[in-house]
Amino acid sequence: MPNQPIRQRLTAAAARLRETGDKQLAEAVEQVLAPKGWRDLANDDRAGDPNFALPLPEHVLQQIREKAAAAGGNVALDINEGFRAFLDHSWTPTQKDRVGTGGKTKVLNSRPSAELTARVKEAITERQDDLGWKPGVTTIAAAWLVKKYDIDVTLPPAAKAD
Numbered sequence: 001m002p003n004q005p006i007r008q009r010l011t012a013a014a015a016r017l018r019e020t021g022d023k024q025l026a027e028a029v030e031q032v033l034a035p036k037g038w039r040d041l042a043n044d045d046r047a048g049d050p051n052f053a054l055p056l057p058e059h060v061l062q063q064i065r066e067k068a069a070a071a072g073g074n075v076a077l078d079i080n081e082g083f084r085a086f087l088d089h090s091w092t093p094t095q096k097d098r099v100g101t102g103g104k105t106k107v108l109n110s111r112p113s114a115e116l117t118a119r120v121k122e123a124i125t126e127r128q129d130d131l132g133w134k135p136g137v138t139t140i141a142a143a144w145l146v147k148k149y150d151i152d153v154t155l156p157p158a159a160k161a162d
Contacts, residue, residue: 007033039074049111052079054138058104059156060146065108067149075145079112082144083120093143095133102155112141 004012010029017026031037056064068075085091120137128134135143146153 036072039077049076049114052076052110052112052117052138052141054079054108054110054141055105056099056108056142057102057153057155058106060099060142060151060153061106061108063151064145064149067151068145071149073149075108076110076112078145078148079110079141080116082141082148083112083116085144086140087116087119087123091144091147092131093135093140095135097143097146098135098139099142099146099153100155 010033014026014029014033017023017029031040064075067073068078082091086093117137120140124131124134124137124140145151
């Protein structure tokens with residue numbers, strides 16, 4: 001059995017749990033096996049994380065929501081990904097990556113890892129001389145989402161008139 005792929009082993013485990021009468025554990029294993037079931041595990045890990053309010057121009061927020069939904073994304077997990085990239089130095093936002101504030105602003109609420117958020121805040125302070133500026137943690141989150149989903153931050157003409 002150890003040489004079988006993990007999906008087959010988990011399927012067998014769920015079946016054995018059902019046979020032995022542990023329906024609740026069998027359902028938990030099956031939930032993880034379901035398409036994108038691993039996200040339920042990630043959501044459990046973040047259950048205690050506080051709200052992270054990310055102010056964004058309305059047109060940027062709308063694009064993020066649409067593109068994240070189309071990609072089957074989870075914004076909190078996406079922000080965590082960006083925070084990790086910043087922390088491991090594989091991605092660094094520049095001042096030009098800042099998302100403008102023109103037009104109406106809305107708030108994107110999510111629950112990224114509080115631990116990662118705190119580490120990013122510390123890293124910002126430690127790296128501000130190397131960065132040449134001091135971005136906020138929300139600036140880093142917004143810049144990552146814009147990069148990840150290839151968001152057009154240009155204010156639409158209709159929004160300029162408002």
